[in-house]
Amino acid sequence: xxxxxxxxxxxxxxxxxxxxxxxxxxxxxxxxxxxxxxxxxxxxxxxxxxxxxxxxxxxxxxxxxxxxxxxxxxxxxxxxxxxxxxxxxxxxxxxxxxxxxxxxxxxxxxxxxxxxxxxxxxxxxxxxxxxxxxxxxxxxxxxxxxxxxxxxxxxxxxxxxxxxxxxxxxxxxxxxxxxxxxxxxxxxxxxxxxxxxxxxxxxxxxxxxxxxxxxxxxxxxxxxxxxxxxxxxxxxxxxxxxxxxxxxxxxxxxxxxxxxxxxxxxxxxxxxxxxxxxxxxxxxxxxxxxxxxxxxxxxxxxxxxxxxxxxxxxxxxxxxxxxxxxxxxxxxxxxxxxxxxxxxxxxxxxxxxxxxxxxxxxxxxxxxxxxxxxxxxxxxxxxxxxxxxxxxxxx
Amino acid sequence: xxxxxxxxxxxxxxxxxxxxxxxxxxxxxxxxxxxxxxxxxxxxxxxxxxxxxxxxxxxxxxxxxxxxxxxxxxxxxxxxxxxxxxxxxxxxxxxxxxxxxxxxxxxxxxxxxxxxxxxxxxxxxxxxxxxxxxxxxxxxxxxxxxxxxxxxxxxxxxxxxxxxxxxxxxxxxxxxxxxxxxxxxxxxxxxxxxxxxxxxxxxxxxxxxxxxxxxxxxxxxxxxxxxxxxxxxxxxxxxxxxxxxxxxxxxxxxxxxxxxxxxxxxxxxxxxxxxxxxxxxxxxxxxxxxxxxxxxxxxxxxxxxxxxxxxxxxxxxxxxxxxxxxxxxxxxxxxxxxxxxxxxxxxxxxxxxxxxxxxxxxxxxxxxxxxxxxxxxxxxxxxxxxxxxxxxxxx
Numbered sequence: 001x002x003x004x005x006x007x008x009x010x011x012x013x014x015x016x017x018x019x020x021x022x023x024x025x026x027x028x029x030x031x032x033x034x035x036x037x038x039x040x041x042x043x044x045x046x047x048x049x050x051x052x053x054x055x056x057x058x059x060x061x062x063x064x065x066x067x068x069x070x071x072x073x074x075x076x077x078x079x080x081x082x083x084x085x086x087x088x089x090x091x092x093x094x095x096x097x098x099x100x101x102x103x104x105x106x107x108x109x110x111x112x113x114x115x116x117x118x119x120x121x122x123x124x125x126x127x128x129x130x131x132x133x134x135x136x137x138x139x140x141x142x143x144x145x146x147x148x149x150x151x152x153x154x155x156x157x158x159x160x161x162x163x164x165x166x167x168x169x170x171x172x173x174x175x176x177x178x179x180x181x182x183x184x185x186x187x188x189x190x191x192x193x194x195x196x197x198x199x200x201x202x203x204x205x206x207x208x209x210x211x212x213x214x215x216x217x218x219x220x221x222x223x224x225x226x227x228x229x230x231x232x233x234x235x236x237x238x239x240x241x242x243x244x245x246x247x248x249x250x251x252x253x254x255x256x257x258x259x260x261x262x263x264x265x266x267x268x269x270x271x272x273x274x275x276x277x278x279x280x281x282x283x284x285x286x287x288x289x290x291x292x293x294x295x296x297x298x299x300x301x302x303x304x305x306x307x308x309x310x311x312x313x314x315x316x317x318x319x320x321x322x323x324x325x326x327x328x329x330x331x332x333x334x335x336x337x338x339x340x341x342x343x344x345x346x347x348x349x350x351x352x353x354x355x356x357x358x359x360x361x362x363x364x365x366x367x368x369x370x371x372x373x374x375x376x377x378x379x380x381x382x383x384x385x386x387x388x389x390x391x392x393x394x395x
Numbered sequence: 396x397x398x399x400x401x402x403x404x405x406x407x408x409x410x411x412x413x414x415x416x417x418x419x420x421x422x423x424x425x426x427x428x429x430x431x432x433x434x435x436x437x438x439x440x441x442x443x444x445x446x447x448x449x450x451x452x453x454x455x456x457x458x459x460x461x462x463x464x465x466x467x468x469x470x471x472x473x474x475x476x477x478x479x480x481x482x483x484x485x486x487x488x489x490x491x492x493x494x495x496x497x498x499x500x501x502x503x504x505x506x507x508x509x510x511x512x513x514x515x516x517x518x519x520x521x522x523x524x525x526x527x528x529x530x531x532x533x534x535x536x537x538x539x540x541x542x543x544x545x546x547x548x549x550x551x552x553x554x555x556x557x558x559x560x561x562x563x564x565x566x567x568x569x570x571x572x573x574x575x576x577x578x579x580x581x582x583x584x585x586x587x588x589x590x591x592x593x594x595x596x597x598x599x600x601x602x603x604x605x606x607x608x609x610x611x612x613x614x615x616x617x618x619x620x621x622x623x624x625x626x627x628x629x630x631x632x633x634x635x636x637x638x639x640x641x642x643x644x645x646x647x648x649x650x651x652x653x654x655x656x657x658x659x660x661x662x663x664x665x666x667x668x669x670x671x672x673x674x675x676x677x678x679x680x681x682x683x684x685x686x687x688x689x690x691x692x693x694x695x696x697x698x699x700x701x702x703x704x705x706x707x708x709x710x711x712x713x714x715x716x717x718x719x720x721x722x723x724x725x726x727x728x729x730x731x732x733x734x735x736x737x738x739x740x741x742x743x744x745x746x747x748x749x750x751x752x753x754x755x756x757x758x759x760x761x762x763x764x765x766x767x768x769x770x771x772x773x774x775x776x777x778x779x780x781x782x783x784x785x786x787x788x789x790x
Contacts (some may be wrong), residue, residue, distance in 0.1 A: 006582065019677075019786075019788070021685060022682075022786075023677055023680065023682045023684065023786050024678075024679070024680065024682070025679070025680070035429075035430025035431060036430060036431035036436060038515075038527075039679055039680050039681065041431060041439065041488075041515060041525060041527065042527060042681050043438065043679070043681075044439040044440060045439060045443065045444040045525075045527055045529050046442075046443075046444065046447075047443075047461075048440065048442075048443030048448045049440040049441065051441045051464065051467070051602070052441075053467040053468055053470075054468065054601070056469070056470055061600060061601045061602070062457050062458050062600060063457050063458030063459075063462075063600055063602055064458075064601070064602060065458075065462075067443075067458075069446065070678050071675060071676050071678060072446070072448040072675065072676055073448055073449065073670075074444060075448075075451055075452070101764060120433075120436060127679065128679065130436060130440075132433075132436065132440055134440050134441070157561060169675050170675045170676045170677065170678055171675065171676070171678070172676045172677065172678040172679070173678075173679075176675075176684075189684065193409065204447070205456060205457060205458055206452075206456045206459070207446070207456070207458055207459055229747040270482040277467075279565050280466060280467065280565045280571075281466050281467055281565045281566070282414075282418055282419040282565065282566045283465050283565055283566070283568075284419070284420070284434050284438070284522065284568075284755065285418065285419065285420070285421075285434050285464065286434065286438075286568070287417075287418045287419070288436050289414065289418060289566060289571075301437065318789070319740065322564075382727070391414075391415070391417075391418050394416070
């Protein structure tokens with residue numbers, strides 16, 4: 001579109017300009033009790049979470065899957081779109097969508113979660129997208145294994161990292177950039193890493209990376225590069241901005257944009273269980289109302305590390321727990337669903353009173369969800385147990 | 396679905412229970428400087444706005460149209476769904492989706508906007524969904540004119556109001572309810588008021604009211620009843636909760652839930668123009684960066700009262716204005732698009748410096764968008780001019 005190309009041209013022209021801190025300030029932690037800023041509110045209005053009642057759907061309906069866009073969503077023209085595969089390869093490729101669609105494909109059902117999910121529940125709070133618990137969704141993705149594209153291009157000796165570049169362009173903490181993330185060669189050659197061109201059987205929606213995006217099952221959202229335009233094989237380790245930003249740091253030193261990476265890189269999704277808030281809500285408080293008696297509580301649980309093996313429900317904010325019943329684990333024949341969340345159910349005999357419901361997940365790697373996840377300065381991976389306030393009304 | 400029917404059963408059982416203010420408090424205005432509450436943040440994470448770059452699309456792509464759900468989205472089963480038309484009619488109807496689809500249909504392209512759009516920009520702020528400027532979207536809706544259904548049922552003498560009931564159930568300011576809004580008989584018989592079952596040529600998405608919803612072109616979102624289950628013709632004036640809540644009040648007396656309606660009922664959409672933020676954004680501040688030179692600024696403008704006749708652009712926060720060029724108005728042959736937003740464009744010669752861009756719309760009824768809309772206690776109809784901070788960088 002002219003619109004888009006004009007805007008891209010404009011941004012390229014300014015590519016070398018330094019930007020004042022008033023435009024793009026360093027990361028900062030809100031002061032204790034400091035209010036949600038208008039900037040955080042702007043992000044919350046743009047980016048949206050999964051309305052928790054939609055946890056009832058195995059596949060998140062289009063438009064309800066969580067969405068986090070760092071810059072603007074680029075509107076790409078599929079007739080002119082090309083995907084470059086170059087760098088440390090025998091024969092660089094420059095393929096169009098029909099060529100991509102003609103290659104061997106596979107379909108996987110994958111639960112995505114934003115690495116910043118839960119950020120606004122940390123105290124103090126990193127100023128960024130203020131997620132509570134809802135930055136999650138599950139979809140089926142169809143595409144070409146990245147490994148097929150790398151084989152076709154012929155990876156040369158000495159290759160270390162595979163850098164994926166999106167068309168989304170902006171500035172972040174003073175650094176102008178196209179969105180970029182890398183995988184090391186071993187991860188990039190995993191048969192389940194896809195260059196996807198379909199979501200739930202249809203072409204990718206604009207906001208999910210049309211016409212093609214990366215899908216790295218089990219990893220947090222920052223790895224799922226949207227609006228993919230380039231794949232470059234590097235003979236050295238990639239040290240891009242998003243790799244320095246998406247790290248678990250437990251001390252305040254070292255600005256995210258700094259040259260010296262520190263902390264632990266975020267990769268796979270920590271275990272989490274969420275429940276469908278039972279009964280009906282109050283519009284403003286979202287407090288739930290249920291009638292006394294048996295209440296079916298159900299939800300979903302997932303982990304990027306290993307299959308979920310146990311889910312427990314609490315109705316008292318984490319003091320006591322009862323085991324939930326898990327839907328059968330996908331068998332070998334359902335290998336395409338092993339990255340999808342797992343349904344769980346429990347029956348709660350509710351008497352008059354006030355309750356705080358939550359659930360916690362455990363996976364086959366032994367990871368257990370904490371009632372309160374440890375703080376980190378970026379506000380990442382906060383899988384602290386959900387707190388759903390429920391009032392049970394006597395007749 | 397069992398899930399849903401259980402929840403509905405549960406809520407009906409509690410229908411007569413009184414609810415403590417701790418569950419569902421009266422409306423309140425935030426104190427001066429009072430921070431965004433966790434309740435407002437929860438609403439912002441559930442309900443989402445149009446990412447402003449999507450203003451480039453004539454029809455808002457699925458999933459990017461604004462969304463405001465008062466309670467939970469009910470998951471209805473189209474095989475058991477029925478629509479009742481009863482009350483002051485000759486022969487009550489109870490029709491299924493295939494019967495609805497067999498009736499005379501029409502398709503209209505309509506711009507929707509939430510009556511609460513702009514609420515968080517008022518000072519002081521009503522505590523509710525904290526929209527800034529983005530609660531808008533445009534879609535094509537296909538359905539049966541409500542007039543055809545009312546003719547089929549045969550409206551009896553003395554009919555005054557037509558009450559539409561949705562399946563979404565909750566409590567709001569202490570009042571338990573299914574979502575309900577009424578139109579007076581004259582408005583209900585307008586040929587352009589539809590019971591819609593398709594959005595952009597596909598069945599309604601869950602979040603937009605599957606399987607059928609009301610579409611009242613030109614009116615704010617509160618009139619667009621989703622998950623429609625009943626249409627009742629009344630011989631008296633309807634005085635439901637949502638009619639008492641959606642009113643312009645300029646004084647603090649009279650709780651929204653009070654028995655005595657006051658203020659002015661919200662009906663049609665006030666004129667508004669929005670621009671696509673030019674250049675590229677900073678992730679956190681959303682401040683825009685452009686290169687010096689000619690910058691194409693474009694956007695959309697709409698009014699529920701009359702066609703948009705003029706749009707002006709400001710780059711200095713409203714002190715000075717230049718006229719924008721409007722796309723041709725839809726002619727008679729394009730009557731189906733007369734409720735859709737109108738595209739506008741202006742060229743801005745940008746020099747190094749900092750700017751605040753905004754646009755204002757005027758319509759054929761003479762209504763002009765104010766730079767600062769007058770305050771009202773519900774935080775409604777705030778069409779104050781957008782403020783997009785842009786920094787133009789010299790080389």
